[in-house]
Structures are given as C-alpha cells and as structure tokens.
Amino acid sequence: MSAALNVRPRVWIGLAIYVGYLVVVFSIQLLSGVRYDELGKSGSNLFFGAGLSLIIATVLLALTTSLLGWWRPALFERHRSVRWPIIAPILMAVALVFNLISTDWAAYDGAFFAASLVILLVGFTEEITTRGLLLTGLRSRLSEVWVWLLTSVLFGAMHLLNATGQALGATIQQVVFAFIAGTVFYIVRRVTGTLIWAMVLHGLWDFSTFAVTHGTPGPLAGIGAAINLIAGVFALIAVAFVIRGADERHTPVTAGR
Structure with a gap:
C-alpha cells in the first residue's frame, strides 16, 4: 500500500482538504443565490x-486524491471489524426505503428528478472528504x-453552512443528526472494509430525504424517521466495538514527499 502513496499522510493535509472542500462548495452555493430552504422548490x-457545487467538488476531489496517491487508504481498510454492527446501516437503509415509498412522486417533474440524481454525488464528495482523505490524514x-x-x-459541522438559509435551531439539530449519521457511515467502512458502500448509502439517503420532502409525504414517512432514529442510537x-482492536494507523515510507 505504501508504495502507491505519492505524499505521506499527515493530519494537516486531511484538515486542509476538509476546509478546502467547504470553501469550494459554500462559495459556489453562495454565488448561486439559492437559499438552502429554497432548494426543493424547483x-x-x-x-x-447544490448539484453544480457537487459536480465541481467531485472533479477536484478525484484530482486531489490522485495527486496524493491516497485512493487505497481513502477507500479501503486493511482489516475489517466485527460484523454485527452492520445492523445500524441496514436499519438506515430500511428507513430510506420508507422515505422513497412515502415520496409524492406525482409532484416530480423531469428537471427536479434530474437534479435529484445529481445529489447522489454527495455520497462521494462528503465521504471521500471526511471518512476518506481526512480519515487517512488523521490515522497518520x-x-x-x-x-x-x-x-x-x-462531518456534522459541515452542515452549519445550511444556517445561511435555515433557522439556527433546525441547523443545530441537523448537525447533531449528521454526527450520528457519520457514525453509521464509519461503521459501514469498518465492517465492510471499504468506503464505497458508505458512499452508496450516503448518496441514497440524501436522495431519499430530498425526495420525501418534495410534495406531500405519504403516511409512512414517520416510520422511516423512527427507524432512522433507532439506527442512530444503535450505531x-x-x-x-467497531473501534476496538482497530489496526489501521499507518506511517508509510514513500519515495514521494
């Protein structure tokens, strides 16, 4: 693994990428003039x-990861943890299915559906930033x-940016729930041995939350929220137990910097 690294992982590099991601995404979203609470209107x-900033961030993050040579440590564990905590991500997946079942699909038009598909990129951008590149730097x-x-x-703190178009109380609540969701995604990485499944779950979860809040939610929407809360507590x-015995810290010797 170490031979593939162009730059030795360091904490400051992971933090710099995290801050850089926030600056890029926030700047593009601010320039768009669309408030967070108006995203679902069209x-x-x-x-x-939201979508445009994710497309640009995807390209920049892929380029950054390639230049660093961090694809393997960012995407894969050396050792998987115990398996049973996968119950938490499974419950979250069940919750998102309830979100999709409860979605008012009749309220969708082609443009909104296409834009919703772009939102799936958040699974890549936010995961590779936090539980990918930042994680790699911290593990050094x-x-x-x-x-x-x-x-x-x-990861939770990322969502403070939504306070520009959302009530502070609602934003703080979102930050707390994002911290819990981040724990679920961390469990996915440790249990499956790869960040890829966390990216998939994350992207689908955000897609489902935008979907269920567009139009009039069905009567089963509350069940999805309750199941997700159970998933968070369990996580x-x-x-x-996922952290216990982890041997992922690396201090590789490379021919790079």
Missing part, C-alpha cells in the same frame, strides 16, 4: 444551489477513537 434551484498520528470522533464531528452503542 429543479433549477436544486441543481444550481491519532488513535482510532479520535479518528471516528473527529471525522464524525467535522452510537455499536461503534465502540
């Missing part, structure tokens, strides 16, 4: 207010409990 709002120096905690806290308990 396909153009959703695309220019910190223990795994700090890696989980910091990646989840900073906060199970994460200790």
